[in-house]
Amino acid sequence: MKCCLEHIELAMEMYIDEHEEAPILEMVPEEEKLSTTCEFCSEHAVYMVGN
Numbered sequence: 001m002k003c004c005l006e007h008i009e010l011a012m013e014m015y016i017d018e019h020e021e022a023p024i025l026e027m028v029p030e031e032e033k034l035s036t037t038c039e040f041c042s043e044h045a046v047y048m049v050g051n
Contacts, residue, residue: 001014001015001039001048001049001050002028002036002037002038002039002045002047002048002049003038003039003040003045003046003047003049004038004040004041004043004044004045004046004047005046005047006038006041006043007038007039007040007041008025008046008047008049010040011023011039011040011047011049012025012049015049015050019051021051023049023050023051024049024050024051025047025048025049026047026048027046027047027048028045028046028047028048033045033046
């Protein structure tokens, strides 16, 4: 899941509920920041939540 700063907690909770383990948080690469949007809103994504 790719998300903005505002939705990081929601993305983490959803991942934990679905996979029953803590996710790995990674920053969206600089070259993808302008074209990648949050899966919950239209803001630019900052983090990738997953394993």
